[in-house]
Amino acid sequence: MGDSGLPKCFGDLERVFPPGGGGLRQVAAGCWDCGHRVQCLRVAASGQGRETLYEEKALRGDPEGVAGFMRRWSRRKTASRREES
8 A cells, every 4th residue: 555545556557457368458356356446447547548548449440341440540530639739
């Protein structure tokens, strides 16, 4: 536990929601029994973590076809605009 009473890993995207198989993220095994889990994951998925998750989703893609291509293109364009600002 840190000085604030929160675990040291609190809000650390890479520690509490690491990439798993197939490029998808999953809650770390040690987090399931933590009483701070929900708040911690919300903090991890906000701010810079939100950008990371958004970019990963854009790169993962959608089903094939024109609709899937357009969704991927739109997500990548939005992610690119966010990087520029």
